[in-house]
Amino acid sequence: MNVHNNLERSKATKLSSDWWHGGVIYQIYPRSFQDSNGDGIGDLKGISARLDYIASLGVDAIWISPFFKSPMKDFGYDVSDYRDVDPMFGSLEDFKELLDQAHAKGLKIMIDLVLSHTSDQHPWFSESRSSRENPKSDWYVWADPKSDGTPPNNWLSIFGGSAWQWDARRLQYYLHNFLTSQPDLNFHCPDVQDALLDVARFWLDLGVDGFRLDTINFYFHDKELRDNPALPMDQRNASIAPAVNPYNHQDHLFSKSQPENIPFLERLRALTDEYEGRACLGEVGDAQRGLEIMGEYTSGDKRMHMCYAFEFLEKRALTASYTKHVFDQLQTKAGDAWPCWAFSNHDVQRHASRWNLDDAATRQHAVLMMCLRGSACLYQGEELGLREAEVPFEKLQDPYGIEFWPEFKGRDGCRTPMVWAVQDEQSGFSTAEPWLPVSAQQAEHAVDRAEADPQSMLNHYRRAIALRHAHPALSSGRLSEMNEMGPVLTFLREDSSEEIFCAFNLGSDTTEVTVPDGSWQTIGQELGGIEGGHTITLTASQFCLMIRKKG
Template sequence: MSEQMWWRGAVIYQIYPRSFNDANQDGIGDLPGIIAKLDYIASLGVDAIWISPFFKSPMKDFGYDISDYRDIDPLFGTLADFDELVVKAHALGIKIMIDQVLSHTSDQHQWFLDSREDKTNDKADWYVWADAKEDGTAPNNWLSIFGGTGWTWEPRRQQYYLHNFLSSQPDLNFHNPDVRQAVLNNVEFWLKRGVDGFRLDAINFCFHDAQLRDNPAKPKELRQSIGFDEKNPYAYQYHYFNNTQDENLGFIESIRTLLNKYPGTVALGEISSEDSLKTMAEYTQGDARLHMGYSFDLLTDNFTSGYIKQVVESLESRVSDGWPCWSISNHDVQRVVSRWGGYEAPSFAKMLFAMIASLRGSVCSYQGEELGLTEADIAYADIQDPYGITFWPQFKGRDGCRTPHPWQDSQVNAGFSEAKPWLPMSPDHIVKSVNKQELSADSILNSYRHFNAWRKSQPAILYGDIKMLASEEPILAFVRTFQQEQLVICFNLSEHSQKTNLDLSCIETFEESNLIALTEHNLLSGSLKQVQGNNLSIDLPAFGCFYAKI
């Protein structure tokens, strides 16, 4: 594919810099630490790295509250370190994507410090300000994702300001064209420094309803929404007015116009709305909006073949020419091997990555997924996440998926840092450290590498269409098609062996003599038992995978 299309079918490795590798031994990972591990990253066979925020920040939300979009927080290094990272990554064939948190800033950003002073300064209309109701209460019923009202009173202006997240993360007013241009200028600063793309945090939150209409209540039986349940009052509303406004489409088109000036760069949007798949389809439609989008639909606790099939088919029915990016783990949710069953068998972790990396689209793979890391158990005294502190003990926050990466089992803190890490190193992770898995040819790590290498040779997986096949739980099966090549792919999502029959009558060109079971990629554990007409009988062991070329 052309340079402009490198992202189609790409595996994007997400790095949470605080927890990846600490070069200056202060207990917090940094950019020089990433540079030191670039050879390791290259060995994984990934196409790009996405680095979570490293910009100047008071760290109330660990970098997602930015006080200076154009500089590096001293915790992580310097601009010179970032430039070195870009050069060395590119020399290894690795693209660089960085987070851009556009919908809100830190309350320590100079824009907000100016805006809050009065109603007449140059930045007065750069944030979402509103008068109190007659009784002094907030302007409307909008809530913060992190709990409680989405409004905070500012005595200097005698007004409330909006924050969809922490009160220290005030929302920018994207209805103001000066704000939109200033945000785009900040994005371009990093394009000029050679980045290859952006992961756009909460991109559907940029615009709010200008009339500040109340969100309607959500019936109790529907409050089990993606990412939120009755532990969080955020689930009590339909969030029709505090995000995902029509005006946002024009803004993301402006982002695409800017990126088009820098050929080969790409925008990946994080989308969480009342109908995230619908929004993802809208935001990636045509060639004038985002290149890719991902939602939280596979970041839930729902692990059944029926649910995965439903998500894929629902997106495919809407997305037309858009391109999805799939994720089953990231820095905001429980690690997938724990969330989807907690099975100890290495074959479980191997199967999960093969499954997500075989769907149509690109893949975001979170650091530690290649090791099969489980969710770490964090004591209350060690909790850092404000989300977890607020909702403890019903919800323990996001720290359990953010603990340090284990490099060497025999070193202090598993080689992450000689100093006390900002979060404790999990004992369960030390036994899965990189150096231990390097020694085993069939480890999760080496299977991850082998699968990525094999996947690059399969255009049907990288670029092809997808058609889900009829199957019973716990079997997930589909066909990937690109030009004249077709792959039949099947997974056993259970810890018990399964026999399944697949009807391939939907494949017009199917001929038994052209069916070749693929075993060379060192992941296959299923076997073709019998072919009768259009029916394939397959034996799959626990967490087995099967690939066949037609």
């Protein structure tokens, strides 16, 4: 299969309004993708300069992490102006140019809307905190202290400590689920909802193809401000916050994931449905009920198009038993949900390091991702097989890592600059010293070296994505008969035209698998898949894909 034929395929398939259904999305962290002006920080023009590379992967869409105006306390996830580009990334004209160029190459553009909170430097917050009587006084979550002066309840911040910050102007506490400089908006206020929908309309009118919605289940809080109950030790899950964070000690029943969220999501979906071919991808941050919430938020055709939870972003490896457990839970709690799977992103350790994968296992996991039911998110550099970078404490930028160092080193290790050219200064990312150091180990896997090797991880990912798009059963078909046979995970994907049997040895023990009866033909051998038969013997990291046509 010619991996460079993906572009023409992309242009054809993206004409469909449901391009997102089984689509492959490429996440870009703009600070670290490509610097075009020599200031050491990636920007929008840098992304435009690399669009041919992105299109050559065969992906359907690009998700760009926030580039709005921001004081950058949380690197763009603290927005001070939703309708403009921060000068470090360029201008609104630069974004329009990027949008036009991406569309011309058959690529969709999704932007990262951070609606649950703003920066404390947003004009809305400046007005809200000025008094208890101003027109925006209830746009944020304000509460009086208890009689002893302590916060109104026991809610905790994901970044550590209380989720409440005292404000001397109003003599009240305000809620912040993240940094103290990220006050939470009050979604119980109708004017807040209307203002945020106007923000979404602004970007839809500009031509964006959809939104990745940050912390989508954090929008509403419990109006009564009831205390969260304690979470038993055996139920604590560090997928949302590191184990050293007391956030894991609570069951967050009242600080997030409230039922009032659903009507707002339906308003947001109704807005996007006014525009053809747009999609909403929600991030569900809940360690205990992620799949259940995914099911609620994607149920029917009036809510989100797709959501992703954190099941495959955890430190826990993708064993056959765990993967089956996740899909069993998905079927039980959210049978109609449309998931979007990610193994890596800008918030977690890169999965090749997190799961300690060797080259063969990394290649196998790439194929597995393309065979699972749902859409898929790839994070920049994942296609190169990059492992987590080591960033010394004195070079850290992430406030999360600085707070919990060294037990938790934060998110900088997955955010280091993209490596483009082995021999170039800063590996081709910039001509200046970058905001985070370029990893020498990652530089050995730079794009120019990978392009020259037909068997590189980069070309492997291209082939895996092309395989997914070549078979509708893989991209959008049903999944059934998922089973574990020791370390081997097997399942069927099918649509009206074809059925594909998938078998992946996710462990170390050699295992023999019996293939369902029928006339099967092996596919995926260009990806390293083994030849199939009535029985298959799979060693560690091996897989087999077999197809039979219907009718």
